[in-house]
Amino acid sequence: MIAGIGTDIVGVEDFERRLRRTAELKNFVFTPQEIAYCEAGRAPSVRFAARFAAKEALMKALGGGWDETASFKEIEIVNDESGKPSFRFHGRVAKRLSKDGTVAHLSLSHTDQYALAFAVVEK
Numbered sequence: 001m002i003a004g005i006g007t008d009i010v011g012v013e014d015f016e017r018r019l020r021r022t023a024e025l026k027n028f029v030f031t032p033q034e035i036a037y038c039e040a041g042r043a044p045s046v047r048f049a050a051r052f053a054a055k056e057a058l059m060k061a062l063g064g065g066w067d068e069t070a071s072f073k074e075i076e077i078v079n080d081e082s083g084k085p086s087f088r089f090h091g092r093v094a095k096r097l098s099k100d101g102t103v104a105h106l107s108l109s110h111t112d113q114y115a116l117a118f119a120v121v122e123k
């Protein structure tokens with residue numbers, strides 16, 4: 001059954017500015033695979049913003065079940081060969097969600113200005 005939904009919208013220019021201003025932010029939030037995927041694209045900033053939105057959307061979908069001590073990088077966004085995005089969990093988040101039998105779904109959309117993510121959590 002659906003246990004939660006979450007959505008988040010991120011301003012691309014604003015997020016790009018944050019990444020530029022704080023040098024460590026990119027490596028704090030994104031895995032090496034996410035960085036490689038974003039930077040291989042035509043518009044890396046849009047993809048970074050979308051993945052940040054996805055992580056925030058998942059936290060909303062998990063609601064009170066979210067563990068504040070978990071790190072952003074434990075929630076990774078991967079794309080299959082068709083381009084479809086999904087979550088891949090690591091570390092404490094993976095352990096916790098697999099114990100609960102939680103499955104999460106993700107959809108992303110972006111324009112040059114905004115990136116939007118929608119997450120659904122099932123148990």
Ligand SMILES: CC(C)(COP(=O)(O)OP(=O)(O)OC[C@H]1O[C@@H](n2cnc3c(N)ncnc32)[C@H](O)[C@@H]1OP(=O)(O)O)[C@@H](O)C(=O)NCCC(=O)NCCS
Nearest residue numbers: 041046047050051079081082083084085107108109110111
């Ligand atoms: C996939 C598709 C729906 C994306 O829509 P769009 O309006 O061009 O772009 P949006 O900004 O709304 O969405 C982009 C996001 O869609 C997601 N996406 C891409 N392919 C997808 C797919 N097959 N299924 C679900 N989501 C997909 C990705 O997350 C992408 O963002 P990312 O590159 O940062 O990960 C659109 O390209 C489409 O309908 N394509 C037809 C099928 C097709 O040509 N597939 C090509 C691969 S076989």
